[in-house]
Amino acid sequence: MNKCEVKEHWGIVYVPDKPPFPLHQQPTVKVHAAVIDPKHANTLVRKLNQILPLENLRHVKRVRKQVLDEGGIRLSMMLCLADESDDTQLEIIPQEIVDLINLYKLETFITKVCKYAPISKEEWIEQSKLWPTSYHPPTYNISGITGFSEEESLSVCTFMKQALDLSKCECQIVNAAIIVDPSTNYIIAHARDQVNSCSCFINHEHDVMVSCLNPWQWCNENSSSCSWHPLRHAAIVAIENSSERDRRLFPGSGLDESTDHLEHDLMLKKQKTECVKKEVVDSQSNNSLTELTRPYLCTGYDIYLVWEPCAMCAMALVHQRVKRIFYAFPNRKTGALGSVDRLQGEKSLNHHYAVFQVMLPQEKNPLINI
């Protein structure tokens, strides 16, 4: 297939941090709130942020200010999440909040706030009619969210095609993963599912055994050899291969003492200024001597997966700090990047990647081809 052909039928679609909703139908969650005395506002905000930070509602303002018809203002404050069902028996307010309610003699009520941060000014205006939220236009720009150049989309399609090829062997179709450094287009690691042992020599039918699609299925497959592992999904194996590469190319270099993961940002800055330079023989560069930079986990790297990963794999990719994930086929029952869960939108996580679905021409679907 020549380069132009590859590009023509393929498309790259951004999978946003939250599911798309019509402007006037933004999903909401119920919260406990209370009208407060303005002179207690600062103290209460400080105390609440300490005892209950509400990570997933960071976009919601703690305090709502209403101008009353008869003049004057009324301040209300969001305290904590309320039970979504209308069953008052189930209401459990954390003890620290109950203490605050008693201390300041607050009268609580239940109200609704918008569940997801606004992604446009229009959404923000709409949301704030219910309860004020804050709107931050994206300060980061992970390349691709705003579109891909010709050159970039060509390399995305090329790597995805390699992942597709990797997912097929004589006897099985499995998930496959390729980790790429987009700044050099080097392949850092690649892997196939290792959940079931390959049985090419006895079986010539294409069994579809994609680990992430049904991760509970491993024990139903008979296996004579011992090369199986219920948790060795392609992404997990690829991460392991990339960390092996890291240890091999940069044995015992300087980062081992940096154990504070809260400070990984700081460490990244440090790394940028004092690039760990090393002359190594790199397999990707025809055995020529190249200067390589010691990676911090998979920071800055992309991963190509044939199928949308399950929650285990998607979280592993958060831990390993992958920058972008590209997948070809959605995983309707267990997918964690938009189909069932959406880890890229979980505010409490300490790392967020950008997710893209690569749309293939129909005949590229391995499930149709078999």
Added chain:
Amino acid sequence: MASSGGEETPEILAFMKLALEQAKIAFESLEVPVGCVIVMDGKVISHGRNRTNETRNATRHAEMEAIDVLLNEWKEKKHTKHQVADMFSKCYLYVTCEPCIMCASALSFLGIKEVFYGCANDKFGGCGSILSLHTTTTTTSDIGRKSYKCTGGIMGEEAVNLFRNFYELGNPNAPKPHRQLVQQP
């Protein structure tokens, strides 16, 4: 996520103490202090602790380490997949911190019987804090999703203290944690 309410039998506490021992080993190795033990028929059959810095693989959490010890052993004994699945269904995990989304999923894939944990994991918890991967949902019950019982708050204070010491040591300028500071890489 259930919180333990007076059901902390001496046996549960004894196993959690062993998990805390593992977390302390992690601490001494300059790893985020999380540890665990796996128990079958009342006996500890595996243990593990966080090894993410040493391996440069941020997925090498205590649970994954302990699981791999078992899988290697069982495969060496030439157990079949069915036998392995059957044995996992008799296993109890004691871990000092709520399993993260990755580990909570893995435990469901293996079909573990029950999990006891120390402190909650406000940032990454997969047994109730952020997602609830230990329960069955309608979309996945038809493909054989397995649920397991999960009880938190077993010696949670000790687990939190280890984290606090770890982050204070590693980062002397960091503000004092105001609440359960839980961060498993």
